[in-house]
Amino acid sequence: LMVWLRRTTHYLFIVVVAVNSTLLTINAGDYIFYTDWAWTSFVVFSISQSTMLVVGAIYYMLFTGVPGTATYYATIMTIYTWVAKGAWFALGYPYDFIAVPVWIPSAMLLDLSYWATRRNKHAAILIGGTLVGLSLPLFNMINLLTIRDPLEMAFKYPRPTLPPYMTPIEPQVGKFYNSPVALGAGAGAVLSVPIAALGAKLNTWTYRWMAA
Numbered sequence: 001l002m003v004w005l006r007r008t009t010h011y012l013f014i015v016v017v018a019v020n021s022t023l024l025t026i027n028a029g030d031y032i033f034y035t036d037w038a039w040t041s042f043v044v045f046s047i048s049q050s051t052m053l054v055v056g057a058i059y060y061m062l063f064t065g066v067p068g069t070a071t072y073y074a075t076i077m078t079i080y081t082w083v084a085k086g087a088w089f090a091l092g093y094p095y096d097f098i099a100v101p102v103w104i105p106s107a108m109l110l111d112l113s114y115w116a117t118r119r120n121k122h123a124a125i126l127i128g129g130t131l132v133g134l135s136l137p138l139f140n141m142i143n144l145l146t147i148r149d150p151l152e153m154a155f156k157y158p159r160p161t162l163p164p165y166m167t168p169i170e171p172q173v174g175k176f177y178n179s180p181v182a183l184g185a186g187a188g189a190v191l192s193v194p195i196a197a198l199g200a201k202l203n204t205w206t207y208r209w210m211a212a
Helices: 002-029 038-064 069-090 104-116 121-145 150-156 180-211
Strands: none
Touching (some): 038 121, 038 180
16 A cells, blocks of 8 residues: 555656646746747747756656656646646637647657666666757647747737737847757757756655655
8 A cells, every 4th residue: 555655646746746847838938839939939948848848757757767757747748738728728819829839759759768778867868868859849840830820829819918018029030040940959959968967866865855
């Protein structure tokens, strides 16, 4: 019974943190996912999305020691954001008002790197972190290409919580970034590795806290 309770507590803990991680991601990368500033902000949001995903996903994957936990974590984030998308839709906003970030495939690559290296923590950090940073901008750009023009969404349906001085201003698309996917993937791959290492280190602190 105690073993079952501990496992259940662990997975409920993952659910709670994944929900909070989604809220933090929303604050880091805008709830409506790039629409206010469109493609020129894609690199910034790619970095925030990949690092936010990898720190929580690797933490819980190493905490449980079970390949697949990262995907479980990303799935919870996705479901939670779809619930928020449904809430906005129920308020009368169009279906494309919120584009749900694509976290799951990148988390699957993190799980794969952990599983394929026989649960090697350092391989998960180096290989898995790199794969998350490289893949997430690609998956998210494909996702954005399947919805209506984000700029149209931003101008026709501005966020009701935005103050007047935050009204979207149409950016000079491509002025700073020739390839937002390539820059997002490059920066994400570099930054996701140390952030993954931080997520792995959190386990040490967790175990010390549990033993205290």
